[in-house]
Amino acid sequence: MSSDVVVGSRVAVVGGGVVGLSAAWLAASSGFAVTLVDPCPARGGASWVAGGMLAPVTEAWPGEEAVLALGSDSLARWPDFAARLRADSGADPGLDEAGTLVVAVDGADAEVLRVLADHLAGLGRAVRSLTGRELRRLEPGLGPSVRCGLDVPGDLAVDNRALLTALLAACERRGVRFDRRRVASVDTGRVHLDDGSTVDTDVVVVCAGAWSGSLHPALAGLIRPVKGEILRLRARRGALPPPSRTVRALVEGRPAYLVPRRDGLVLGATQYEAGFDADVTVGGVRDLLRDAERVMPGLAEYALDEAVTGFRAGSPDNLPLIGEVAPGVLVAAGHHRNGLLLAPVTAEAVLAMLRGDVPPESARVADPARLAAVSR
Amino acid sequence: MSSDVVVGSRVAVVGGGVVGLSAAWLAASSGFAVTLVDPCPARGGASWVAGGMLAPVTEAWPGEEAVLALGSDSLARWPDFAARLRADSGADPGLDEAGTLVVAVDGADAEVLRVLADHLAGLGRAVRSLTGRELRRLEPGLGPSVRCGLDVPGDLAVDNRALLTALLAACERRGVRFDRRRVASVDTGRVHLDDGSTVDTDVVVVCAGAWSGSLHPALAGLIRPVKGEILRLRARRGALPPPSRTVRALVEGRPAYLVPRRDGLVLGATQYEAGFDADVTVGGVRDLLRDAERVMPGLAEYALDEAVTGFRAGSPDNLPLIGEVAPGVLVAAGHHRNGLLLAPVTAEAVLAMLRGDVPPESARVADPARLAAVSR
Numbered sequence: 001m002s003s004d005v006v007v008g009s010r011v012a013v014v015g016g017g018v019v020g021l022s023a024a025w026l027a028a029s030s031g032f033a034v035t036l037v038d039p040c041p042a043r044g045g046a047s048w049v050a051g052g053m054l055a056p057v058t059e060a061w062p063g064e065e066a067v068l069a070l071g072s073d074s075l076a077r078w079p080d081f082a083a084r085l086r087a088d089s090g091a092d093p094g095l096d097e098a099g100t101l102v103v104a105v106d107g108a109d110a111e112v113l114r115v116l117a118d119h120l121a122g123l124g125r126a127v128r129s130l131t132g133r134e135l136r137r138l139e140p141g142l143g144p145s146v147r148c149g150l151d152v153p154g155d156l157a158v159d160n161r162a163l164l165t166a167l168l169a170a171c172e173r174r175g176v177r178f179d180r181r182r183v184a185s186v187d188t189g190r191v192h193l194d195d196g197s198t199v200d201t202d203v204v205v206v207c208a209g210a211w212s213g214s215l216h217p218a219l220a221g222l223i224r225p226v227k228g229e230i231l232r233l234r235a236r237r238g239a240l241p242p243p244s245r246t247v248r249a250l251v252e253g254r255p256a257y258l259v260p261r262r263d264g265l266v267l268g269a270t271q272y273e274a275g276f277d278a279d280v281t282v283g284g285v286r287d288l289l290r291d292a293e294r295v296m297p298g299l300a301e302y303a304l305d306e307a308v309t310g311f312r313a314g315s316p317d318n319l320p321l322i323g324e325v326a327p328g329v330l331v332a333a334g335h336h337r338n339g340l341l342l343a344p345v346t347a348e349a350v351l352a353m354l355r356g357d358v359p360p361e362s363a364r365v366a367d368p369a370r371l372a373a374v375s376r
Numbered sequence: 377m378s379s380d381v382v383v384g385s386r387v388a389v390v391g392g393g394v395v396g397l398s399a400a401w402l403a404a405s406s407g408f409a410v411t412l413v414d415p416c417p418a419r420g421g422a423s424w425v426a427g428g429m430l431a432p433v434t435e436a437w438p439g440e441e442a443v444l445a446l447g448s449d450s451l452a453r454w455p456d457f458a459a460r461l462r463a464d465s466g467a468d469p470g471l472d473e474a475g476t477l478v479v480a481v482d483g484a485d486a487e488v489l490r491v492l493a494d495h496l497a498g499l500g501r502a503v504r505s506l507t508g509r510e511l512r513r514l515e516p517g518l519g520p521s522v523r524c525g526l527d528v529p530g531d532l533a534v535d536n537r538a539l540l541t542a543l544l545a546a547c548e549r550r551g552v553r554f555d556r557r558r559v560a561s562v563d564t565g566r567v568h569l570d571d572g573s574t575v576d577t578d579v580v581v582v583c584a585g586a587w588s589g590s591l592h593p594a595l596a597g598l599i600r601p602v603k604g605e606i607l608r609l610r611a612r613r614g615a616l617p618p619p620s621r622t623v624r625a626l627v628e629g630r631p632a633y634l635v636p637r638r639d640g641l642v643l644g645a646t647q648y649e650a651g652f653d654a655d656v657t658v659g660g661v662r663d664l665l666r667d668a669e670r671v672m673p674g675l676a677e678y679a680l681d682e683a684v685t686g687f688r689a690g691s692p693d694n695l696p697l698i699g700e701v702a703p704g705v706l707v708a709a710g711h712h713r714n715g716l717l718l719a720p721v722t723a724e725a726v727l728a729m730l731r732g733d734v735p736p737e738s739a740r741v742a743d744p745a746r747l748a749a750v751s752r
Contacts, residue, residue, distance in 0.1 A: 236655055279612060282665055283676035289662045300659035307680060 016041030094159025392417030396583030470535025
């Protein structure tokens with residue numbers, strides 16, 4: 001993390017996804033004069049289409065221990081973050097503490113779960129292995145193809161749209177000013193807009209997700225879009241209810257997740273290195289539906305309300321970039337699959353940097369200086 | 377067909393789908409003062425979501441000879457109808473004369489095609505049988521699962537949205553007045569609106585598709601919604617082009633059709649007797665995509681741009697209702713799967729009745745008096 005102190009009274013947050021809104025909310029709550037610049041706050045980016053898993057443990061994999069540690073720290077902050085947001089916004093931020101199951105369909109999928117379980121045990125995070133029968137006792141909607149799984153009660157979920165709605169309300173209550181113009185680039189002390197005009201500021205915080213890489217030369221090439229297709233399903237009258245827990249599945253090697261919502265679930269997600277290609281493809285939807293029906297056959301009776309594309313903000317090492325990249329220019333982006341999970345720790349880190357305080361220890365790994373291409 | 381003459385100078389057409397717009401256009405062209413009442417002309421109903429097949433022959437089935445005769449008569453009128461519409465609207469109505477293939481996947485599907493071919497031969501309408509190899513020579517995108525088929529060059533298609541756009545323009549040019557309020561019911565000399573007000577008229581023509589049954593007591597129980605789900609696919613860069621002909625398929629007993637468009641194709645359609653249930657279901661989309669990929673595997677690379685529901689206007693005998701049902705009250709509805717096909721003959725029949733002329737002979741079978749429940 002940079003040792004520079006970037007304190008300033010005027011803060012321009014570029015990007016109104018979960019990271020930008022969270023940072024803007026905390027900064028405004030601490031007395032900064034915050035302008036959030038985004039043509040479509042809450043709605044425009046990956047946060048709006050996300051599934052909403054807060055799941056560092058079931059995302060864990062050998063070699064990605066730093067991601068797990070950062071995610072675990074942020075997850076620990078989530079209940080307080082949600083309680084404070086609820087109090088500040090007057091709205092339910094949609095935190096769901098029912099936990100997560102990871103399930104496997106074929107033998108190779110089961111082997112992957114065994115590797116994950118062993119890895120977690122080695123880290124002192126034992127998880128409970130379950131047979132298909134035990135899984136179906138917990139979640140009767142799981143189909144006969146589900147052969148085994150893991151119970152990870154600590155991995156949670158959030159209704160991302162409820163969260164974003166609450167964050168918008170909290171920002172408004174805390175006096176965040178919204179500028180709905182499109183940003184072309186940022187610079188020390190300035191946000192340059194598409195329309196040729198400029199917003200002057202003391203500090204800029206780039207929270208533009210997959211679009212961040214094009215906004216400042218120091219970020220060029222460090223953040224790339226990782227396309228994902230995601231579906232929203234609604235339980236129709238007479239259909240089986242959605243599972244009570246989040247269900248992550250491996251289906252013949254393909255990952256899928258079913259994140260319950262009040263009236264249905266979010267089904268995701270494909271993953272392509274395809275640039276900003278916004279098309280929902282036949283093959284992607286076919287795979288998602290087929291795999292989800294393998295996991296929960298009753299989904300056939302659900303309504304398919306939405307099929308959309310989002311762009312995760314990928315970084316070279318799957319860790320976000322949180323820190324200063326030029327004088328008065330902070331970045332908080334590159335959260336890849338974990339923007340919702342990492343929002344609390346990211347917003348705290350940004351706030352600490354704005355105040356000249358020490359950011360959370362766990363966020364040290366996200367210092368953009370680790371990436372050689374960053375010019376300081 | 378009623379022998380009553382319903383001539384009047386003011387005509388209120390209820391419903392802005394293909395039938396209502398066509399009738400309004402012809403009536404206005406003949407000097408009637410036409411008001412078309414629909415909250416969302418062109419866009420609101422089955423015509424907008426339809427595939428656009430003009431395909432009486434490939435729809436034929438033993439026992440439905442009257443449907444075939446009516447459809448064939450209307451199809452024969454289509455080229456003139458389209459030419460006249462193009463001249464009157466200044467827009468391309470999207471008639472596609474490339475023809476139709478019907479293809480079979482499994483043995484039972486092939487047997488159904490054989491029954492269809494024999495039936496057509498018995499009616500003197502021989503069609504050419506093709507092997508899978510011959511089919512793939514005509515349409516290289518057809519997959520290896522396609523085992524045989526029929527070539528029906530006379531069955532055509534129309535880009536339904538181009539057609540509706542042209543009809544709207546022609547109606548406007550011919551002075552049709554559009555009233556964008558919602559209709560509650562109709563009566564001799566009057567259209568009652570949802571807002572409690574009334575449109576006075578000499579003649580009412582009910583062209584409200586699946587919603588027609590609730591508008592006049594004489595139609596109650598005669599027209600029901602037949603739900604269908606339909607998808608719009610777009611050829612992405614690098615994907616195989618859409619087929620050049622319409623491809624109708626039987627895939628393990630399930631019918632599917634691929635109707636080419638300039639930039640992709642329309643893929644339809646499920647069929648449910650489910651009332652006005654507007655949900656697109658997981659099972660419906662899964663079946664359509666799976667079956668379409670069996671027929672044309674390259675569709676995996678297409679974009680899925682739209683998944684919507686429409687309501688065909690079903691009648692007890694699969695024939696439409698075209699005629700007078702009460703003094704000054706005409707109906708032109710119940711066209712089921714054939715609204716676009718039957719628009720020309722239906723509009724001609726309505727115009728003839730408005731003028732006191734003899735309607736087309738083929739439309740005699742559509743006289744609503746054939747259905748016992750009609751009270752005259």
